[in-house]
Amino acid sequence: MKIGLYSITYLGLWYDGEELTLPQMIDRAAEYGYDGIEVDGKRPHGNPLDWPTNRCRDLRRLAEDKGVPIYAVAANNDFSNPVPEVRETQICYLRELIRMTADMGAPTLRVFLAWWGVTRHPRLASYDIPENYWPIVHEKFSHEEIWSWCRDALVECAQYAGDAGVTLALQNHKPLIKDHRDVLQMVREVDSPYLKVCLDAPLMPDRSTAGIEAGAREVGDLQVLTHFGGEFERRADGSIRGFERNDGVVGEETERYYRDFVRAMNAIGYEGYIGYELCHQLPVVNGRTVGIEYAHESARMAAEFMRSLIDAEAPVGSEVSR
Structure with missing residues (x-):
């Protein structure tokens, strides 16, 4: 696998400070030894x-x-809204x-089925408000109906992707998707060579050794993109410890x-990118929430x-093992 840096890390959402421009982020990615970058599809x-x-x-x-090509763009789309006009704006987005992804020379556009988004109040990002209103917006509609809206939108967008020579990568991300089996079901229903899978380990509900092996095996050659996250600290012996942080609490080691x-x-032959993303509330x-230096050290480690x-x-x- 190759290692990428996802630009949400430097979007100025999660640390206390300004965003990096994409050229500035490219410089950081090159400095820290990344093989490429993924561009987040929202301002700035x-x-x-x-x-x-x-x-x-x-x-x-x-x-x-x-030396750090753009290997992917990440959409923050929501095809699940009950209002048709809203879904249509998401298809336009x-x-x-897709056009921008092709123009940037990236082969892959990461997509969601549904996405609750984030808010900024007053400066830093939060999931709390959109996570709470998403169930209210959808409470009068069945899972099957919401699923069908998302499928119809993806069918249309897969056609646009094919015209542009871009592959859509459906991520195993909440709230509508529970696990990789839901992703695979949607891919089968859309039935397009331009819709594949972005299976991310941190989003898997079963992260046991057997669960990860089974998920990877079932996804197989549909896997075209993946991500990793968390925070890091250097131990006394120089090695790096990775860990999760949820709602300010340090949790599982990664x-x-x-x-x-x-x-x-490796077992399924995946040789694409695994991109680092820092996209949660920080210490x-x-x-005061930590600043951009924390993001720098996290990206470096x-x-x-x-x-x-x-x-x-x-x-x-392999070349690496030699």
């Missing part, structure tokens, strides 16, 4: 309203010249993102299940952490 980074074709191609050349995931990806120190796992699990006979 990748909203297609801000990225006409010429500007996309300029960014593509810059990224390639720095995704069609424009090394075991990421090692299992890398091994499972508060002296009454994330690349080292994942590189060590990939190297350790490299198949015998």
Whole structure:
């Protein structure tokens, strides 16, 4: 696998400070040893309203010249809204993102079925408000009806993707999707060669060794994109400890299940990107959320952490294992 940096890390949402521009983020990715970048499809980074074709191609050349090509764009779409006009605006948004993805030279656009979004109040991001109103908006509609709206939208968008030579990667992300089986069901129902899978380990409800192996095996060659997350600290011996943080509480360590995931990806022959994303509430120190330096250190250690796992699990006979 190759290691990517997802630009949501530097969107200025989760740390206390300003965003990096995409050219600035490209420089950071190159400095920290990433193999490529994924552009988040919203302001201030990748909203297609801000990225006409010429500007996309300029960014593509810059990224390639720095040795960190744009390997994916990430949509923040929601096809589940009960209001048809809202769903239609989301289809328009995704069609424009498909155009932008092609112009940036990226083969893949990450998509959701449903997405509750984030709010900024007063500066930093929060999931709380949209997570709470999503059930209210959908409470009068059955799962089957909501599912059909999402399927119809994806069928249409897969046609646009095919016209542009872009592959859509459906992520195993809440709230409508529970696990990889839901992703695979939707892919089967859409039945397009331009819709594939983005299976992410942190989003799997069963992260046991057996659960990860089974998920990877069932997804198989449909896997075209994946991500990892969390936070990191350096131990006294120089190694890096990875861990999760949920609602400010330090939780499960990540090394075991990421090692299992890398091994499972090797087993199915996946050689694409695994992108680092920092997209959750961060520590508060002296009454203030940490700043961009925390994001810098997280991105730097994330690349080292994942590189060590990939190297350790490299198949015998591969370039890395030599």
